[in-house]
Amino acid sequence: MRYLGHRILQSLFLLFGVSLLSFAFVELAPGSFFDEIRLNPQISSETLANLQMQYGMGQPLPVRYFRWLNSAAKGEFGFSFAYNSPVAPLLWSRARNTLLLTGLATLLAWLVALPLGILSAENRQGWIDRFGGLLTSVLLATPDLLLALGVLLLALRTHWLPVGGMLSVEAVGHTKWENLTSIGLHLLGPVVVLVLVSLPTLTRHIRTAMSEALDAPYIHAARAHGIPRWRIVLGHALPVAANPLISLFGLSLGSLLSASLLTEVIMSWPGLGPLLLEAILGRDLYVVIGAVMCASLFFVCGTLIGDLLLFAADPRIRAERLL
Amino acid sequence: MRDKNKIAVLLFCLGALHLAAIFAGFFSPYDFAQQDRAIPYAPPSRLHFRDVKGTIHWRPLVCLLVERPGTFGVYDEDLQKCFPLRFMVRGSEYKLLGLFKSTWHLFGVSVPARVLLMGTDNYGRDVFSRLLYGSQVSLLAGLLATALSLGIGALLGIMAGYYGGWIDVVVMRCGELFLALPWLYLLFALRAFLPLHINSGQAFLLVIAVIGTIGWARPARLIRGVVLSGKERHYVLAAQLSGGSDLYVMRRHILPQTWSILLTQAALLIPQYILAEVTLSFLGLGVGEPAPSWGNMLATLQQYSVLVSYWWMWAPGLAVIPVFLGYLLLANALQAKGGLHRV
Numbered sequence: 001m002r003y004l005g006h007r008i009l010q011s012l013f014l015l016f017g018v019s020l021l022s023f024a025f026v027e028l029a030p031g032s033f034f035d036e037i038r039l040n041p042q043i044s045s046e047t048l049a050n051l052q053m054q055y056g057m058g059q060p061l062p063v064r065y066f067r068w069l070n071s072a073a074k075g076e077f078g079f080s081f082a083y084n085s086p087v088a089p090l091l092w093s094r095a096r097n098t099l100l101l102t103g104l105a106t107l108l109a110w111l112v113a114l115p116l117g118i119l120s121a122e123n124r125q126g127w128i129d130r131f132g133g134l135l136t137s138v139l140l141a142t143p144d145l146l147l148a149l150g151v152l153l154l155a156l157r158t159h160w161l162p163v164g165g166m167l168s169v170e171a172v173g174h175t176k177w178e179n180l181t182s183i184g185l186h187l188l189g190p191v192v193v194l195v196l197v198s199l200p201t202l203t204r205h206i207r208t209a210m211s212e213a214l215d216a217p218y219i220h221a222a223r224a225h226g227i228p229r230w231r232i233v234l235g236h237a238l239p240v241a242a243n244p245l246i247s248l249f250g251l252s253l254g255s256l257l258s259a260s261l262l263t264e265v266i267m268s269w270p271g272l273g274p275l276l277l278e279a280i281l282g283r284d285l286y287v288v289i290g291a292v293m294c295a296s297l298f299f300v301c302g303t304l305i306g307d308l309l310l311f312a313a314d315p316r317i318r319a320e321r322l323l
Numbered sequence: 324m325r326d327k328n329k330i331a332v333l334l335f336c337l338g339a340l341h342l343a344a345i346f347a348g349f350f351s352p353y354d355f356a357q358q359d360r361a362i363p364y365a366p367p368s369r370l371h372f373r374d375v376k377g378t379i380h381w382r383p384l385v386c387l388l389v390e391r392p393g394t395f396g397v398y399d400e401d402l403q404k405c406f407p408l409r410f411m412v413r414g415s416e417y418k419l420l421g422l423f424k425s426t427w428h429l430f431g432v433s434v435p436a437r438v439l440l441m442g443t444d445n446y447g448r449d450v451f452s453r454l455l456y457g458s459q460v461s462l463l464a465g466l467l468a469t470a471l472s473l474g475i476g477a478l479l480g481i482m483a484g485y486y487g488g489w490i491d492v493v494v495m496r497c498g499e500l501f502l503a504l505p506w507l508y509l510l511f512a513l514r515a516f517l518p519l520h521i522n523s524g525q526a527f528l529l530v531i532a533v534i535g536t537i538g539w540a541r542p543a544r545l546i547r548g549v550v551l552s553g554k555e556r557h558y559v560l561a562a563q564l565s566g567g568s569d570l571y572v573m574r575r576h577i578l579p580q581t582w583s584i585l586l587t588q589a590a591l592l593i594p595q596y597i598l599a600e601v602t603l604s605f606l607g608l609g610v611g612e613p614a615p616s617w618g619n620m621l622a623t624l625q626q627y628s629v630l631v632s633y634w635w636m637w638a639p640g641l642a643v644i645p646v647f648l649g650y651l652l653l654a655n656a657l658q659a660k661g662g663l664h665r666v
Binding site for chain 1: 496499500503504505506507508509511512513514515519598601602605606607608621624625627630631637640641643644647648651
């Protein structure tokens with residue numbers, strides 16, 4: 001329990017640091033949302049000054065940061081200039097979609113990578129290993145940008161998958177079931193891209209960890225005793241190899257979120273990615289900060305879950321950390 | 324020994340790719356900005372070895388493209404007007420290495436025909452020429468950003484490892500902050516607060532600065548680890564005892580211990596940073612038109628019609644793959660040589 005508290009405190013501290021860092025970047029930035037408005041001759045300079053006062057733009061950085069913290073405490077996370085609303089509701093719907101996408105992709109990627117990695121490690125130089133090695137090398141050398149474009153091309157050419165958005169226009173107003181299938185179909189393209197992006201690293205790590213575990217002397221002893229092959233692999237080697245794999249779970253989330261950002265933009269999935277890009281192009285400062293905070297929150301939560309799993313799985317760590 | 328050979332071969336291949344980028348002006352038949360509004364989205368040229376009369380030529384012929392009346396982007400070859408492909412021809416003027424003016428090009432055909440190895444884009448610009456010029460931007464961005472990252476990383480990592488104490492704590496905490504963010508989000512956040520509408524040259528430097536700045540944490544951590552054990556060596560102690568200043572000891576005795584880490588990290592970071600530049604430019608946050616970069620060339624693929632219809636617009640994307648593969652294999656070979664585990 002003390003460990004949990006300590007870790008959560010550490011994560012909160014990290015998030016605090018991230019918000020501070022974002023605000024420091026803002027201070028460096030020349031230009032603001034109001035520069036574009038200033039070019040509009042129909043808006044008087046008084047209106048502009050009023051607007052700037054209202055949003056507290058003229059104030060020094062610490063004051064603005066404090067105001068932002070205050071609004072974050074109220075659950076608003078600042079104010080979006082472009083949408084003329086608090087940031088939190090904007091973020092919430094987008095963040096949900098990103099979470100859905102990355103969560104499903106993580107699950108599927110592990111479901112594919114785990115058997116592939118274990119089989120490769122068990123039959124080293126076997127055909128699964130060779131095929132898997134080739135596949136992961138090809139995928140590793142292909143940038144995620146190209147993978148996303150490739151899947152998009154496939155979807156457009158074959159019409160197997162709907163492209164863009166989350167719901168088909170026809171599906172609006174239909175039953176819940178039809179809506180769900182529509183979302184599922186729209187989800188399929190981005191999920192495939194993300195699984196392909198994260199598959200090679202996962203598979204390779206799993207293969208390495210399992211190979212090391214399977215080369216241990218006690219595994220040879222177990223083999224010599226005639227314990228069935230799969231009981232050795234799953235019952236003896238996998239728990240030993242699980243340790244680095246659990247830490248990998250937390251770490252892989254970061255690259256997955258980055259890949260997800262790009263995929264969402266290319267495949268027009270209404271997640272955090274398109275919102276962030278629009279906000280950057282429109283200089284909608286608090287939305288940018290909000291989206292970055294949101295992504296770091298996901299990432300920090302992921303590593304936290306990974307750490308807790310590790311804590312639960314490995315008694316050695318439990319003993320070491322409590323000292 | 325085998326590893327050494329592998330590294331040599333990989334370095335040779337990567338060197339060749341970079342040479343092609345450096346001498347882009349010479350290898351490309353046209354200037355990157357030269358438009359031909361008569362032939363937007365023209366497919367790659369076909370090389371003919373037999374003319375209308377049936378005579379066989381040893382020099383391939385390139386025929387003039389004529390748009391089929393009433394269509395867009397559908398072309399017929401005017402077989403009456405074919406011109407032989409020539410090597411070492413005079414063409415548009417360019418600056419070699421940014422210094423010497425030259426008009427020599429490796430190959431080309433006489434006007435009005437155009438030799439288009441990879442077709443043209445929406446303004447009728449030669450994609451092959453743009454690809455080569457674009458590689459200057461993309462590859463150089465990767466190299467310079469890596470140099471920046473490793474420079475900051477090595478400086479802070481060595482300081483943190485060597486002095487320890489509060490410097491160590493501050494540097495490592497800051498590093499954690501940078502590692503805690505998904506890097507593309509971090510990249511975007513930093514980019515978000517910098518000016519958007521600037522010319523290509525400034526954008527290029529800006530992108531390098533942004534990419535280079537966010538990546539310092541991982542090399543810094545690794546280098547700190549090496550320095551922590553490295554500063555305990557006896558010869559370091561000897562140097563300190565004989566009155567060597569901190570700066571001297573770090574430069575002369577600590578830095579050389581980190582070379583292998585720096586090299587491996589460079590091989591890992593360069594492809595990542597090339598991709599970062601491509602991604603930024605692809606999304607319109609990096610180097611903009613008219614200067615070509617692989618990213619802004621790929622950006623046309625965001626239009627569904629282009630994505631589906633004109634396959635040669637994928638060229639810059641496919642060009643990334645050999646560069647990527649080369650650096651990945653190099654990183655693997657370097658890691659294997661360093662006795663580290665390959666993942």
